[in-house]
Amino acid sequence: MTSLEIGIASFPVLMGLIFLRVPIGLAMFLVALGGLYLVTDGMSVALSRLKNETYSTFSSYSLSIVPMFLLMGHFATLGGMSSALFKAAEAFLGHRKGGVAMASVGACAGFGAICGSSLATAATMSQVALPELKRYGYSGGFSTATLAAGGTLGILIPPSVILVIYAILTEQNIAKLFLSAFIPGILAAIGYMITIAIYVRVKPDAAGLRAPIPMADRFRALFDVWPVLLVFLLVVGGIYAGWFTPTEGAAVGAAGTGLIALLNRGLTRSSLVDSFYATARNSAMIFFIILGAAFYNGFLALTQVPQELSEWVVSLGLSPWSVLICILALYLIFGCLMDSLSMILLTIPIFFPIISQLDFGMTPEEVAIWFGILVLIVVEVGLITPPVGMNLFVINSMDPKTRMIETYKAVLPFVASDIVRVAILVAFPGITLVLLRALH
Amino acid sequence: MLLQGWDMHKLVLTLARAMAVLGGVMLTALVVLTCVSVAGRVLNGWLHGAFLQSHAPGLANHLLDIGVGPLLGDFELVEAGMAFAIFAFLPLCHITRGHASVDIFTARLPVALNRAIGVVVDLVFAAVFILIAHRLYAGMLDKMAYNETTYLIQFPIWWAYAASLCAACVAALVAVYVALARVAGALPDPGEVDL
Numbered sequence: 001m002t003s004l005e006i007g008i009a010s011f012p013v014l015m016g017l018i019f020l021r022v023p024i025g026l027a028m029f030l031v032a033l034g035g036l037y038l039v040t041d042g043m044s045v046a047l048s049r050l051k052n053e054t055y056s057t058f059s060s061y062s063l064s065i066v067p068m069f070l071l072m073g074h075f076a077t078l079g080g081m082s083s084a085l086f087k088a089a090e091a092f093l094g095h096r097k098g099g100v101a102m103a104s105v106g107a108c109a110g111f112g113a114i115c116g117s118s119l120a121t122a123a124t125m126s127q128v129a130l131p132e133l134k135r136y137g138y139s140g141g142f143s144t145a146t147l148a149a150g151g152t153l154g155i156l157i158p159p160s161v162i163l164v165i166y167a168i169l170t171e172q173n174i175a176k177l178f179l180s181a182f183i184p185g186i187l188a189a190i191g192y193m194i195t196i197a198i199y200v201r202v203k204p205d206a207a208g209l210r211a212p213i214p215m216a217d218r219f220r221a222l223f224d225v226w227p228v229l230l231v232f233l234l235v236v237g238g239i240y241a242g243w244f245t246p247t248e249g250a251a252v253g254a255a256g257t258g259l260i261a262l263l264n265r266g267l268t269r270s271s272l273v274d275s276f277y278a279t280a281r282n283s284a285m286i287f288f289i290i291l292g293a294a295f296y297n298g299f300l301a302l303t304q305v306p307q308e309l310s311e312w313v314v315s316l317g318l319s320p321w322s323v324l325i326c327i328l329a330l331y332l333i334f335g336c337l338m339d340s341l342s343m344i345l346l347t348i349p350i351f352f353p354i355i356s357q358l359d360f361g362m363t364p365e366e367v368a369i370w371f372g373i374l375v376l377i378v379v380e381v382g383l384i385t386p387p388v389g390m391n392l393f394v395i396n397s398m399d400p401k402t403r404m405i406e407t408y409k410a411v412l413p414f415v416a417s418d419i420v421r422v423a424i425l426v427a428f429p430g431i432t433l434v435l436l437r438a439l440h
Numbered sequence: 441m442l443l444q445g446w447d448m449h450k451l452v453l454t455l456a457r458a459m460a461v462l463g464g465v466m467l468t469a470l471v472v473l474t475c476v477s478v479a480g481r482v483l484n485g486w487l488h489g490a491f492l493q494s495h496a497p498g499l500a501n502h503l504l505d506i507g508v509g510p511l512l513g514d515f516e517l518v519e520a521g522m523a524f525a526i527f528a529f530l531p532l533c534h535i536t537r538g539h540a541s542v543d544i545f546t547a548r549l550p551v552a553l554n555r556a557i558g559v560v561v562d563l564v565f566a567a568v569f570i571l572i573a574h575r576l577y578a579g580m581l582d583k584m585a586y587n588e589t590t591y592l593i594q595f596p597i598w599w600a601y602a603a604s605l606c607a608a609c610v611a612a613l614v615a616v617y618v619a620l621a622r623v624a625g626a627l628p629d630p631g632e633v634d635l
Contacts (some may be wrong), residue, residue, distance in 0.1 A: 021546040021554075022561055023539035029568060051579035054572050055604060059523035061515050067467055067525065244478050247518070251474035258471075276464025277457065277532060284533030285540055287526045339540050388544050 003039040007303025010035045014296070014346075024342040025285075028292030032299040039302055049298065057291045061247055062168050066116075066161050067283040068250035072257050073115035074275035076231070077124045079261035084224040085110040086128045091221040095212035098200035100136050101146045102193045104129040108150030109189040110225070112157035113232040114257065116164075117282070118340075118383055122151020122391045126398050137208025141406030142199065144399050145384075148391035148407065149192055149414035152380040155340075157185035158236055159253070162340055162379070164246065165290070166372045169348045172365070174246045175239050180369050180436050184377060184425055191417040199413055206410075227260045286341060293345035300349065310353040320358035321426075324371075327351050328378050328422065335382020339390055343379050351375075362429060369436065370429045374422065381418045384411050452617045456531035459610055463528030470521045473514060481510035513592030520590075520600035527607035531614040534565070562619040569615040573608040580605055 001009070010031050017027040036046035057063070076082065089106035093099040108125050115121050126147045133143040155162050158178035167174040200207045235253040239246050261267040300306060313323060334343055355371050356364060383391040386408040396407050425432055486492055487508060492500040533539065546554055580601035588597045 018542050019545045021541050021543050021557055023541040023565075025539065026561070026565060026568060030564065047575065047578075050572065050575035051582060054576060054608075055523055055579060055601060058526040058604070059519040059600070061519050061522075064470070064518055064522040067522070067529075068471060071464075071467060071471070243482070247515075248474050248478050251471045252478060254471045255475045258468075273461060273464075276461050276467075279467065280460035280463055280529035281533045281536060281538040283526060284529035285538045288530070288533070289540060337542055337544060342540060388542065 001038070003303040004305060004308060006035055006038050007300055007305035010296075010300070010303075018338070023288075024338070025288040025290075025292035028289070028296040028346070032292070032295040035296075035299045035303070039299070049295070053295055053298075054291060057294050058287055060168075062164065062174075063287070063290065065164050065247045065250040066286055067279055068247070068254045069116035069159055069161055069164075070120070070279045070282050071275065072231075072250065072254040073117060073120040073124070074278055075254060075257035075261045075267070076111070076114050076228075077127075078266035078271050078275065079227065079257055079264050080266055081114065081225075081228050081257070081260070082107070082111055082124045083128045084221075085228060086125065086132070088218075088221040088225045090132065091213055091218040094136075095210055097209070098196040098207050100129075100133055100210075101138060101142065101196045101200075101207065104133065104146050105150040105153070105189055105192045105196065108147070109153045109157055109185070110228055112154040112185065113236070114159075114228055114253065115154050116159045116161040118151045118153075118155040118380060119390060119394055120282075121154025122147055123394050123398070125150060126395050130395075130399055136210055139203075139206040139406075139410075140399060140402030141408075141410035142203075142206045144392070144395045144402050144407040145410035145414060146192075146196065148384050148389065148395045148411060149195075149418075151391045151395070152383055152418075153185060153189055153192075155380055156181060156188050156377065158182060159239075159246075159250070160376070161286070162344060162376055163372065165341065165344055166348060166376065169345070170352050170368055170372065172368050172372065175242075176365075176436055176440075177369055177372055178236060179240060179439065180432050181373055181376065182435060184373055184421070184432055187421055187424075187431075188377075188418070191421050192414060195413045195417040199410075227257075231256045231260070289342050289345060293342070296346075297349045306350050306353050309350060310357055313354045314357050320360050323354065323358060324360075324374075324426065327355070328374060328426070331375060331378040332381060332385070332419075335379055336385045337388050338382065340379035340382055343382070344375065348375070360429070362433075366429070366433055366436070370432050373432050374425060377418065377422055377425070381415060381422075384418075385415055386411070448617075449621065452614055453535055455610065456535045456614055459528040459607060460532040463525040463607070466521050466525040466528070470518050470525070473511065473517060477511040477514040480508055484509040513590065516590040516593050516595075520603070523600060524603045524607055527604045527611060530569075530607070530611040534569075534611065535614055535618055559619075559622050562615075562622045566612070566615040566619040569608075569612040573605065573612045576601060576605050576608050 014027055014031045017030065018024055033046055036049070037043055040046070086103065086107040089103035089110070090100060093103040093106060096102065104125060107129065108121055111121050111125055115124070129147060130143060133146070158181050160178070160181060163177045163181060164174060166172070167177050231253055234256060235249045238244050238252065239249040244252065258267065331343065331347070352371070356368065360367050362370070383389050386392065389411070392407050392411060396402060396404050484504070487500040487504050546557065580598050583596070583598040583601055589595060590597060
């Protein structure tokens with residue numbers, strides 16, 4: 001076997017291991033180890049790479065943004081920011097048809113602005129919103145589906161852990177990616193609200209109604225949201241204005257939310273320890289996958305698979321748009337089976353060289369940013385597509401009375417709204433890039 | 441038997457939790473360090489700025505003299521500390537089954553086969569964690585031999601490797617325990633990822 005053949009053969013082997021329930025990071029690590037053994041005729045290259053590979057991956061300055069953002073999300077919850085957001089959104093929207101569900105989506109969007117992870121957003125907002133949805137007679141499946149979908153806003157609206165990883169993999173500017181994710185994120189929230197409005201008109205018994213509350217109370221609730229706004233403006237604004245690097249921004253955000261949690265008396269010794277546990281589990285999971293992916297991608301690069309593959313695709317002479325649509329469709333299919341981070345780490349080193357060689361009539365940087373946002377959206381759809389949607393699992397486990405199949409059924413309109421949005425953003429790249437073009 | 445008791449599990453879990461807290465304290469320290477450095481840099485900019493230099497030059501220059509400014513090489517400390525924190529986070533993730541995996545295809549396989557897969561995965565995991573710790577040790581020896589230091593603060597890189605190595609050894613120990621306990625049937629099959 002030539003090394004190119006070994007590289008190509010590694011992919012089905014890897015998929016086989018993953019589908020046999022081998023943890024994804026471990027599977028990539030093992031395949032890279034075996035592949036390097038075959039390609040370099042022995043273990044010495046693999047072993048000497050490993051001397052520095054783990055340390056340099058875990059000590060990466062750009063990646064240290066990830067645990068900091070995770071910690072920030074936990075502090076934000078302890079500081080009562082999630083419930084303040086929900087109360088404010090509920091005060092303004094709650095009396096409409098499906099309004100409490102719309103408020104949940106709005107609150108998720110707000111929480112997404114201070115939290116970089118979908119799972120954390122979905123889980124946090126569920127604690128606040130699920131009891132309220134139940135109280136106003138929203139059906140179980142509709143409530144869990146709304147929150148699972150709303151949770152994906154956590155990653156679409158900057159800051160976003162997945163975008164940080166994409167930026168590192170493709171050597172793009174994190175601040176510019178954050179900026180470009182903003183409008184698609186808002187569109188997602190609006191799309192979900194429209195979906196809810198249609199859903200409750202088709203199925204009127206899925207939601208109850210409540211009386212409007214006085215305007216003064218609404219604005220009082222809105223005022224309580226100021227810490228969220230402050231932290232968001234400081235972190236994202238500061239990164240964008242160049243006051244600090246994205247990692248420094250994450251540190252400022254974590255310190256800011258921690259301080260607010262401390263002042264609100266949400267931060268006690270035991271809740272701090274719990275945040276450490278949760279941050280530890282999530283960070284270790286993410287970094288172990290990143291380690292496996294770094295090791296595997298190093299092996300793939302040695303076999304020349306990414307270069308050969310992209311040259312082959314270009315030589316086919318297909319239209320750039322059909323290649324793009326095929327790639328996005330692949331992500332949607334794989335998204336039903338795999339988590340978003342693993343997918344990004346596994347596929348971007350292969351797909352990005354292909355996309356960057358195609359001509360979409362934009363500058364290379366614009367294509368890279370636009371493609372990054374599109375990929376971000378389609379992998380996030382994977383979080384809510386049955387059967388393997390992590391958000392669906394997490395939210396459903398928080399509501400023991402609702403059966404999984406009800407959540408599966410109710411989430412489909414949200415998936416449809418996602419697909420419509422992806423189609424719009426593919427057809428009109430200007431929507432994603434307008435902020436970037438206006439400000440640079 | 442040493443492994444079958446509940447106490448052994450509790451002991452290892454406590455160890456993993458202690459490491460997670462240690463990593464969390466390190467992460468918090470790095471957050472504070474970074475904020476101090478950012479604040480120093482911003483203040484330094486103001487003190488050098490035209491307004492303070494023309495209105496209160498004495499105070500501004502005094503503060504500059506005592507060293508108000510960004511911390512030298514703060515990112516080198518962040519890198520070294522973060523590596524330790526991530527290694528310290530691994531044991532808790534491992535013992536509480538925090539790793540992402542795909543169980544949609546194995547859900548329909550017989551229970552015995554699923555159990556067998558679980559045992560093999562945990563044994564391989566233990567081997568990989570030992571390998572990682574061993575290679576980290578070899579990497580540390582290299583850094584010691586070449587006397588490599590960081591660029592700005594110039595502390596020996598092997599210190600950072602040594603700190604990470606301690607945490608990596610705990611991770612390997614925990615992984616060995618999980619594997620042995622699984623072989624002995626003292627741990628249940630993980631089924632699906634719990635979060």
